[in-house]
Amino acid sequence: MPLPTFLFLILAVIVAAGLSIALVQMTGASLVWLGLFALLAAWGVRGLKWL
DSSP states (O other): OOHHHHHHHHHHHHHHHHHHHHHHHHHTOOHHHHHHHHHHHHHHHHHGGGO
16 A cells, blocks of 8 residues: 555545544534443444445
């Protein structure tokens, strides 16, 4: 994988994490819900492997 692509992926993950935490904080929801959503999203993405 080329270095610029790798660095872009790292940046995208950091930005997505920051935006999701900011969204949870603005809505007043618990970080537990964010963790649960992250686990469910990871499970769903892993399920795409079987398609």
